[in-house]
Amino acid sequence: MEAIDFSTYPPTPVVWAYTAVDSACEPLGCTDWRDRLPHRWSQEGAWLSGEFKIVRSMSELKPPLLTYQQYLQQEYNDNGQGQIRSSIGLKSLYNYAFKTSSTSLAELTTPTAICALFMLVIVLRRIKAILLPRFSDLGRQAALHTHGRQWLEQTNNQTRIVKFGEYVFRLIFHTAVSIAGIVYFWDKEWWKADGTKSLWIGYPNQPIDAGMAWYYLAQSAYNVEAMISLLEISFVIKTATKGKFPGFHIEWSPNVRGDFREMFVHHVITNMLILGSSSFRVTRAGSMVFLVHDISDIPVDLSKLANFLKWKASTAVCFTAMVVLWCITRLSILPFVIFKSVMIESWMVCANGVVDPILYVFYQPIFVFLIGLLILLHAAWFTMFLQMGYYLVFKGEAHDLSEHKTGETLGTATKRKIN
Incomplete structure (x- = not known):
């Protein structure tokens, strides 16, 4: 497996910054703001070039998770029509919650x-x-x-x-x-x-x-x-x-x-x-x-x-x-x-x-x-x-400093010794 050379990518703070600008510009209609930058800033390989723009979010990349409704459609259909049985039993809930990935x-x-x-x-x-x-x-x-x-x-x-x-x-x-x-x-x-x-x-x-x-x-x-x-x-x-x-x-x-x-x-x-x-x-x-x-x-x-x-x-x-x-x-x-x-x-x-x-x-x-x-x-x-x-x-003393910064007491001003 060939490693990816991340040195050619902009550092994380820069990615955060221009992603914030992209998010702000989308409703304002100025998504072409990179085209207005000096060429040396937006040319190919530059940190602000379009090739490093985040196009898809992580939510779009993750495969969908199975909902209970979809589970019922898969497991309980009548005559292949995808109709869910009217009664939802505890068995189906149990299988969905504890047996399904x-x-x-x-x-x-x-x-x-x-x-x-x-x-x-x-x-x-x-x-x-x-x-x-x-x-x-x-x-x-x-x-x-x-x-x-x-x-x-x-x-x-x-x-x-x-x-x-x-x-x-x-x-x-x-x-x-x-x-x-x-x-x-x-x-x-x-x-x-x-x-x-x-x-x-x-x-x-x-x-x-x-x-x-x-x-x-x-x-x-x-x-x-x-x-x-x-x-x-x-x-x-x-x-x-x-x-x-x-x-x-x-x-x-x-x-x-x-x-x-x-x-x-x-x-x-x-x-x-x-x-x-x-x-x-x-x-x-x-x-x-x-x-x-x-x-x-x-x-x-x-x-x-x-x-x-x-x-x-x-x-x-x-x-x-x-x-x-x-x-x-x-x-x-x-x-x-x-x-x-x-x-x-x-x-x-x-x-x-x-x-x-x-x-x-x-x-x-x-x-x-x-x-x-x-x-x-x-x-x-x-x-x-x-x-x-x-x-x-x-010192033979039990001090629970996680409970008290100056040590744990037993109701008196002095600290307790273990004996």
Whole structure:
């Protein structure tokens, strides 16, 4: 496969700029603006020449996804006339959703996927509303044995008990989705040695299995709900009356995370990558990013639970596993396998002649930028882990700097030592 020489193409900022001009000129009737430029700027091979103009959008290049109506026409026609049976059964819905590849569920911007995502977020929030109080009760019982009744009765420790329930829920989700991801992707070619080229070969005509569609929907629902929950615990709205008119203002909540800014940016970037990779149908690469995140989150949740329970040995073991897995997944596989492939192998999407190289120049840097930001955030969190490890090893103190910038307390002004 012969590589494409992208050095002859204009840089991405130039492509963005003249595409914006093209978009603005189309309704104004000045689409020939290049002809009015000096010849040296618009001659063949120049950055502003017509040969580099984006003619077709990515939406025009992607093969159409199968809608439920089309599925019924294919599967349930009478006498070859293409008439759909009047009754739509659960079996047809099940086969469409879980047995059919490349349906409209595979792209999160379609109405079908948006409806499914909306329902999943509602279901997830309902499940959390039911389970979190029960998990918090378990934390309350555990705290009675590990911290004592006096600690349990302190009002400001109730937040820690609620967070215990959140940690349990996150642990269950990350464990379940990691196992499901490993099982589903175990034999996929892009996870094999030197298999990352298969992320791009055949694009955009790569089929999207029903399993991949629901994997994306579940991950998207979790991340959307996580952002909503983060905002709920980070801010409080207070009412105030000025003169005759009532008003309100927003303040930081006492329960705000110590790494709120990093976590919020991470959620925004993650949701942008989810939406972008789904819309552009690069779900193979996106699924790899999902899986390395989920696996590395398991020991994070375990460490927080062990720290709450004052299990010194378990905290040390879980913390060590967290650091090791973080290095393997988020600081090794993500930058040196996935990000590397996006950087130097993704040009293969142009190899079959379907995708115009100028479209690649336009869009590829966006994904590079977003994944690069994720890697920087992971590096920042890793330095936080090193600080936490220092306190744990050399001072015997458990400081959860992700929850509190100055360390985690147990309802008193002093920091707790693990014993």
